Amino acid sequence: MAQHEVEITISKTGEVKVHIKGVKGKACLEYAEWLRGIVGPVKDQKLTSEYYEPEVKSKINLHQELKNEQ
DSSP, rough: OOOOOOEEEEEETTEEEEHHHEEOTTHHHHHHHHHHHHHHSOOOOOGGGGGGGGOOOOOOOOOOOOOOOO
C-alpha cells in the first residue's frame, strides 16, 4: 500500500506551505480541501506530476509530526 505524506511548513511570517506526497491523481485535491478548512484560503496552488498519474485506491491514516526549526 502506498504511503502518503503531507509536509506542512510555516514560515516566521506565518505563511503556510503544504506539499502532499505519494497521492496519485485527483485524490490529492481531497487532502488540499481538508487542509484548506484548517489553514484557510489558498494563495497559490501547483500540481505535481503525481496529480496526472492514475489514481490508486487506498486507506488514509493521518499522522502528525511537529518540527520546530529555529
